[in-house]
Every structure is written in structure tokens, then in C-alpha cells.
Amino acid sequence: MTTPTHASGAYAPATPQTTAVSIHADRAAATLAIEWSDGHATTYAFEALRWLCPCAYCRGEAGMPGWLDSAPTLTLEQVQLTDLHPVGNYAISPHWADGHKTGYYPYVLLRDRCPCAECTARRAAGGQPSTPPAAAGTHEEHR
Numbered sequence: 001m002t003t004p005t006h007a008s009g010a011y012a013p014a015t016p017q018t019t020a021v022s023i024h025a026d027r028a029a030a031t032l033a034i035e036w037s038d039g040h041a042t043t044y045a046f047e048a049l050r051w052l053c054p055c056a057y058c059r060g061e062a063g064m065p066g067w068l069d070s071a072p073t074l075t076l077e078q079v080q081l082t083d084l085h086p087v088g089n090y091a092i093s094p095h096w097a098d099g100h101k102t103g104y105y106p107y108v109l110l111r112d113r114c115p116c117a118e119c120t121a122r123r124a125a126g127g128q129p130s131t132p133p134a135a136a137g138t139h140e141e142h143r
Contacts, residue, residue: 014090014107016038017040018036018107018108018111019037019038019107020034020035020107020110021035021036021037022034023035023084025081025084027080027081030046030079030080030081031043031044031045032046032049032094034107034110034111040114040116042110042111042114042115042116043115043116044115046081047074047079048115050079050096051068051074052105052110053100053105054103054104054105054106054109055104056102057100057102058103077096077097078098078100080096080098081094081095081096081097082095082096083101087104091104091105091106091107092104092107092110093105
């Protein structure tokens with residue numbers, strides 16, 4: 001199994017840090033829980049996950065800012081997860097109640113941005129990311 005590392009198309013072997021063994025969306029709690037093959041656990045609030053959207057519409061492209069760069073106030077529909085699709089063995093594609101579904105969230109991105117106390121402290125201390133740099137992927141039409 002390989003994991004994309006950047007937009008140039010280069011690939012790196014998947015590591016235990018970037019191999020998800022379990023992904024669970026708890027709609028009642030509005031959280032997404034990921035268990036990694038190295039034993040680490042990551043939990044994202046749906047709102048934080050939406051702010052992390054790596055698609056070109058949200059992040060921008062060709063020097064133009066993305067929609068999230070305008071620091072909008074997210075609506076309930078924009079943070080309500082309606083579906084979750086795997087993208088190969090390297091990413092997930094959340095679908096939101098407002099119709100947005102263009103973001104591929106690579107596992108390397110989800111692990112590198114893990115909001116747990118341990119990972120947050122490592123990043124604050126200037127530690128190296130636990131995973132290689134991630135590429136943002138998109139598909140279908142932008143909403």
C-alpha cells in the first residue's frame with residue numbers, strides 16, 4: 001500500500017502512523033474517531049474536520065484564497081456530516097449537509113493534524129510531524 005505525499009504525484013510507503021484500522025463517525029456526538037495501526041487514536045469534532053477541508057474551493061488555488069480563508073461562520077449544515085466515503089487506502093471523503101463533498105482528507109493529513117494533547121504538544125514544541133507532508137485531493141464539483 002502506498003500513500004500520496006504531495007501534489008507532484010510522489011508516493012511513499014504507508015506507515016503504521018498513516019494506516020487507519022478503524023474509522024467511526026458518531027453523528028450524535030458530532031465526532032470522527034480514527035484508530036491507527038500504531039495504536040494511536042485521533043478524534044476530530046465535525047466542525048474542526050470541516051475547517052481542515054483540503055479542497056481547492058476551501059483552501060484556494062493558483063494564488064487565490066479559498067472560502068475558508070475568509071473566516072466564515074460555519075452553519076449547522078456545514079458541520080453536519082451526512083456520509084463518509086473511503087478513497088482508496090489513503091483518504092476519506094466526508095459529505096456535508098450543505099452539499100459540500102469535494103475534499104479528500106488524506107490519512108497523512110489527518111494524522112499530522114491530530115488534535116490530541118500529545119500531538120498538539122509535539123507541534124507546539126516544534127517537533128517534526130509524525131507523517132510525511134500531505135497532498136490535498138479533490139473530486140466532483142465544488143459546492
